[in-house]
Amino acid sequence: MDKAKIKETVLGGIIKNNPTFVLVLGTCPTIAMTTSLSQAFAMGVATTFVLIFSNLFISLLRGLIPDKVRIPCYIVIISTFVTIVRMVMQRFMPDLYGTMRAFIDLIVVNCIILARAESFASCNKPLYAALDGVSVGLGFTGALCLIGIVREFLAGGSFAGIAIPGFPAMSGTGASAFGFIVFGCLMALFNFIIQKLEARKEKMKRASLPLFDGKAEIVKEGTEK
Amino acid sequence: MSGKVRSMIQGVAVLACIALVCGLLLGAVNYFTYVDPLQPTLDRFTSDTGATFPEMTDEDGQEFENGRIVYYARSADGAYDAFLAAGGGGWGGEVQLYVYLQGGVIQKVVLGDNSETLWDTFESDFFDQFTGLDVCSADSFTESDVSTGATASRTIRAVARAIDAVVAYYNANLEGGSNG
Numbered sequence: 285m286d287k288a289k290i291k292e293t294v295l296g297g298i299i300k301n302n303p304t305f306v307l308v309l310g311t312c313p314t315i316a317m318t319t320s321l322s323q324a325f326a327m328g329v330a331t332t333f334v335l336i337f338s339n340l341f342i343s344l345l346r347g348l349i350p351d352k353v354r355i356p357c358y359i360v361i362i363s364t365f366v367t368i369v370r371m372v373m374q375r376f377m378p379d380l381y382g383t384m385r386a387f388i389d390l391i392v393v394n395c396i397i398l399a400r401a402e403s404f405a406s407c408n409k410p411l412y413a414a415l416d417g418v419s420v421g422l423g424f425t426g427a428l429c430l431i432g433i434v435r436e437f438l439a440g441g442s443f444a445g446i447a448i449p450g451f452p453a454m455s456g457t458g459a460s461a462f463g464f465i466v467f468g469c470l471m472a473l474f475n476f477i478i479q480k481l482e483a484r485k486e487k488m489k490r491a492s493l494p495l496f497d498g499k500a501e502i503v504k505e506g507t508e509k
Numbered sequence: 510m511s512g513k514v515r516s517m518i519q520g521v522a523v524l525a526c527i528a529l530v531c532g533l534l535l536g537a538v539n540y541f542t543y544v545d546p547l548q549p550t551l552d553r554f555t556s557d558t559g560a561t562f563p564e565m566t567d568e569d570g571q572e573f574e575n576g577r578i579v580y581y582a583r584s585a586d587g588a589y590d591a592f593l594a595a596g597g598g599g600w601g602g603e604v605q606l607y608v609y610l611q612g613g614v615i616q617k618v619v620l621g622d623n624s625e626t627l628w629d630t631f632e633s634d635f636f637d638q639f640t641g642l643d644v645c646s647a648d649s650f651t652e653s654d655v656s657t658g659a660t661a662s663r664t665i666r667a668v669a670r671a672i673d674a675v676v677a678y679y680n681a682n683l684e685g686g687s688n689g
Contacts, residue, residue: 345527353520357527364531368538375542378549 293412297419303396304427305474310396313387314428315463321444324432325425326380327387330373332421334365334391336414339405343413346406358401359392366391396424427470434466550580554591557619558609560584562591571682576674579605590683593621596670601625604667606636608675613645613683618672627661635659644676 303309310331317327341361342349349357370388373381381388391397400420405413436442439458441451456462547565554562567581579593590610595603601624609617618636620628638656650673652666659665 349523349527350516350520352516353524357524360524360527360531364535367535371535371538371542375544378544 289412290415293415294419297416297421298423298426299478301420302423302427302474303399303420304424304431305471306478307396307399308471309399310394310424311467313390313394314431314467315460317384317387318428318431318435318463318467319439319458320436321429321432322380323384324428326373326377326384328421328425328428330369330384330388331391331394331396331424332418333369334362334394335397335400335421335424336417337365338362338397339400339413339417340410342401342405343408343410349406354406355398355402358398358406362397362401363392396420427474430470431463431466434470435463438462438466547580550593551582553607554582554584554589554609557607557617558584558589558591560586560589562589567682571674571678573674573677576670576677578674578678581678589616590679592675592678594671594674594678596667596672596674598663598670599623599625599667600627600661600663604664604671606668606671608639608672610644610675610679613643613679615639615642615644615675623667625661625664625667627659627664630659630661631657631664632659639672642672644679647676648680649673650676 297303301307304311304314313327313331318324338358338361342358345357345361366389369391370381373384373388400416404416408416433443435457436444437448437451438454439462441448441453547568551562551565554560561584562582563585564582565580566583567578570578570580575598576594576596579595581593582591583589584591588611592608592610593605594608595605597603604623604625605621607617607619607621608615609619618639620636635657642650650669652662652669655665655669657665
């Protein structure tokens with residue numbers, strides 16, 4: 285087991301290849317399902333479940349699936365797990381299912397899932413594929429929750445359904461157009477922080493390197509002249 | 510057999526096998542998570558009236574010109590007739606109403622599934638005006654019978670059509686109605 289690859293896979297989906305803020309995939313459920321934190325969280329968990337199991341199955345069957353029929357096979361597998369999510373939600377969370385019905389079915393065509401199946405699960409071992417599902421799912425859930433918190437706070441003056449005293453709802457902020465504004469601002473903030481952290485990491489890496497031999501020679505030449 | 514045909518058959522066979530396995534998996538999950546599609550409506554009837562509705566009396570409902578009865582159930586003690594009625598022609602399509610009758614008189618009307626957008630322009634007690642309406646003595650119910658200050662004419666029309674479907678169904682099918 286390659287520890288470096290596991291670390292890269294786990295962190296990749298959350299930070300470097302965050303599906304919402306970096307790859308900008310799955311924008312439709314991102315805008316539609318982030319009017320409240322509870323909906324955003326439920327959508328994220330449902331997508332994570334589908335991601336993990338579809339990645340795992342596709343990785344297990346990668347040697348058997350002929351190249352020509354790979355996309356129909358992926359869609360059959362993905363839609364199976366979406367249907368399982370729908371059945372479970374319908375049975376155990378009927379109220380939540382009632383509000384999310386259309387978007388649960390639409391997970392089948394969520395480009396994050398098909399993209400991970402095609403680009404990662406189909407060419408990696410099951411363990412890595414499942415880890416990628418967990419990681420991308422967490423990245424997606426985290427991003428949705430972040431947007432959901434901001435949108436719910438602005439549009440409803442509440443956090444997770446609990447009203448915050450002194451913060452009245454701002455009319456118009458519940459609209460999808462405003463959702464895009466929040467999404468854009470958070471995306472910019474996320475990428476700004478990531479870039480700053482990477483620049484800092486690079487700087488620290490350079491500082492810890494020994495003095496380059498060529499440089500030393502140049503300094504020597506300069507003093508001789 | 511040429512290589513092209515062989516690869517085609519192989520592709521179809523793999524896809525069929527995956528579909529079969531997925532079908533079996535879904536069947537197993539469905540066994541544990543099956544929900545009777547009528548149960549949520551029966552639960553809603555019970556929560557709105559407090560009476561027990563053991564089964565749906567009419568699962569097929571009935572279509573009328575502009576509205577329809579989706580389901581009809583009579584409570585276990587026979588006191589309530591509960592309808593899930595739908596009126597067409599609303600702004601966002603159908604408007605569903607839960608309508609509860611006792612002895613042919615409307616006791617309660619509760620808004621169900623709909624895609625209308627102007628409910629905030631209606632009075633908070635808008636649906637109370639239907640309470641006390643004797644469906645046996647009414648031949649029909651139109652939007653002119655609805656009293657409201659709201660100007661959402663298509664929503665009003667859909668609500669009136671849902672009530673009209675209850676009037677028509679009750680009078681045509683249930684005892685106590687003018688045609689019953």
